[in-house]
Amino acid sequence: MNSRWFWHGVYALVLLALALAIYAASRTVDYTWRWDRVPDYIVAYEDVDLRSTLTGIVEISDGQVEIIGTQDAAATETFGDLDEVLVEDGDYVFDGDVIGTRSGWRIGPLTWGLVVTLQLSILALLFAVPIGLLAGLGRVSTNPAARNLAATYVELIRGTPLLVQIFIFYFFVGTVLSLSRMTAGVAALAVFTGAYIAEIVRAGIESIPKGQMEAARSLGMSYGQAMRHVILPQAMRRTLPPMAGQLINLIKDSSLVSVIAITDLTKAGREVVNSTFSPFEVWFTVAAMYLVLTAGLSLLIRRFELRLARSDG
């Protein structure tokens, strides 16, 4: 028991030493750390200027600012809940003048980037799973056409870099089919992940003893029925851990679509670096945000696995 705590202590010490080393290294370069700039790019409480869209006369009654158009008296615009009013009753305002400010929470670009990354990953996954299942079934099929098509797809995708595939999907497929960048990005990620899922599915099916298929067929089930009711339910359980790993890979791989100007978390990070000149803080923050996403996901999946294991009997 004592020696266990000793080694936990060693672990903590090594981590601490690493942190100190990073800190010491950062002192050797001429860099001013400005962590205080980062939170604003995640979520900010700030004043927002509200501008008139009309040219007209201001009328103020119990905090409500109303603008009555001079060109057309029927055209009015009202501003309520202002924290600061910058005009007075009877003022003449032009289109685009600031009427007042309202403060509130505003979601920063990094958070938007995180949302886009999540959107990309979920959409890509929704397409990747059926693609992968189909290709995986093709891989184990006895039909040469299905088997060779699936094998070609998997080899082609696994043999080329994702970055190149994204370019091909955006510049070639996207142009031919006039896809939006988001569609092209999702398609590239789905097709890429599908190839890996296909291999996971194939391995899962092949791990089920041959006798299961024979027993099912001897009862009169068709190949499809045996797959659906006997083989796949068992294979799914075995493929859950590698499948979860693939999902986490998908989230990380989605950072590559920033090269076709999709404002995901990585692209947002680059934009924030450009406006803050604080690359160290921003990239550490971006890394941490990815980590929160992937760690949360693995936790969720582990729970799911435990529940499956319990029902396994």
Add this chain to the structure above:
Amino acid sequence: MSAGVEIRNVSKQFGNGVQALDDVSLSVAAGEVLCIVGPSGSGKSTLLRTVNRLETVTAGDVLLDGESIHTAGRQLNALRQKAGMVFQQFNLFPHLTVLDNITLAPLKVRGESMTTVKPRAQSLLDRVGLGDRGDSFPSQLSGGQQQRVAIARALAMQPDVMLFDEPTSALDPEMVGGVLDVMKDLASEGMTMLVVTHEMGFARAVADRVVFMESGRIEHIAEPENFFEPASGSRLDLFLGQVLR
């Protein structure tokens, strides 16, 4: 509800050139119990598996209830339902409960309703002495219990013929009796049975005829009373000497 099996000049050559079956012909009448014995590698399991086409043939055919198995196209799945099979390794579906194992094929293949299948499954379970284990998973049962569930699962499709592929070979010795009792029961009800087995006692007591196979051929076929008294020095004599010692 019982039907016959006719094996006609069946030959089987594996991809690696091994001749597993060499022009085997055998006729099993409805209600007959036929035991197949022989040394390992003699082709007895392969022969049994050609009856429901789990094994394809290089030449010849098998008629099940008068219908060709090896030229069947789409009707193969329907034909297979006439032959229930019990495997050496049980091959129960581990992700389903005992009851679901038994009801799966009637529900999905025959499209029967749960209200008709469930009582039948339950009475089959009672019959194999496991009436209270319907909600268990296969992994919670002993080998002998699993094999009895496997028999009930095959019977749930109401087959005309039952094929047993070394049903007791993977069992602990104390589990063998229970499985054999279920099989004896089945035989006494007039089920056509083809049994590949090493249980000579069962063959002697239950079989109508016993087949001795060697090198993919039927070497000897006889009623049990004659089968177990072979000419001394014959191959069957040597084989029996080894297994009965």
